[in-house]
Amino acid sequence: MIYRRFFNFPTWGFRRPSEELDRLRKQMSELYGALTEGAIPMLSAGVFPLTNVTEDSYNYYVRAELPGIKSDELDIQITSDGISVSGERKIPGEGNGVKYHRREREAGKFSRSINLPCEIDVNAVEASLENGILTVTIPKAEVAKPRQITVK
Amino acid sequence: MTNKDTKELQVKPKQEIKTATEQTRPGLVFTPSVDIFETDREITLLADLPGVTAENLTIDLRESTLTLTGEVESTGGADEEGLLLEYETGKYNRHFSLSNLIDQSKIDAKLNDGVLRLTLPKVEEATPRQIKVKAG
Numbered sequence: 110m111i112y113r114r115f116f117n118f119p120t121w122g123f124r125r126p127s128e129e130l131d132r133l134r135k136q137m138s139e140l141y142g143a144l145t146e147g148a149i150p151m152l153s154a155g156v157f158p159l160t161n162v163t164e165d166s167y168n169y170y171v172r173a174e175l176p177g178i179k180s181d182e183l184d185i186q187i188t189s190d191g192i193s194v195s196g197e198r199k200i201p202g203e204g205n206g207v208k209y210h211r212r213e214r215e216a217g218k219f220s221r222s223i224n225l226p227c228e229i230d231v232n233a234v235e236a237s238l239e240n241g242i243l244t245v246t247i248p249k250a251e252v253a254k255p256r257q258i259t260v261k
Numbered sequence: 262m263t264n265k266d267t268k269e270l271q272v273k274p275k276q277e278i279k280t281a282t283e284q285t286r287p288g289l290v291f292t293p294s295v296d297i298f299e300t301d302r303e304i305t306l307l308a309d310l311p312g313v314t315a316e317n318l319t320i321d322l323r324e325s326t327l328t329l330t331g332e333v334e335s336t337g338g339a340d341e342e343g344l345l346l347e348y349e350t351g352k353y354n355r356h357f358s359l360s361n362l363i364d365q366s367k368i369d370a371k372l373n374d375g376v377l378r379l380t381l382p383k384v385e386e387a388t389p390r391q392i393k394v395k396a397g
Binding site for chain 1 (some may be wrong): 271295296314336
């Protein structure tokens, strides 16, 4: 919903003076997209870890790639409208006699918090860390779940 | 900020391979981050492969070229809708050319929490032997 609200301009139903400018920008980005062979522009907050948030009718799913991090090194906090994940990635030293050829993996602390668009059920949140991928399943609160309404 | 203990991790977007050999199957291919270090006896390679299971990882060593290929099964149900998408998933692929002779029978690979630890022992002839020069 965050994504839709901010980045999909057509959902803004109001006529704005900048409409013409938006149309121009859309055409420009289409042209740019054609040049870069349809690469999806990734909008990122620039905070580690990179996170994907998805939803279905009942849950939010927060996923992040955290290779080499043990579950007890992660601190996950849930509030009524958001989640925060923090921890530290440690890469143990390999002794003195080693000669490095490549060193691309990085160690350090991280902290990330994400606000969710509607109320959640704080008591039923589940988190799993498998093969270096963190998945947090956050059920939506009863009030936020969609309800089927039958027309009489 | 030079203190290693307080360093904050910076975002490093996954590196997509554009010039790899042409794909016959759809999907993105990424380069995993690796550490490679060497001692007198062995070469060790650590690679970040989040989402790769032991069954989906292929390690191939032939003619001194080491190839790592990791398949990642896509996560999430079909009816999930993206709210915030910052990374994509796909295959991992990376090649290395090894200069030393590797004892193929003693290669050891472990995959823990999405990190591969590959130990490549050098063959006996390649391990350096100190030769003492006697005076006189």
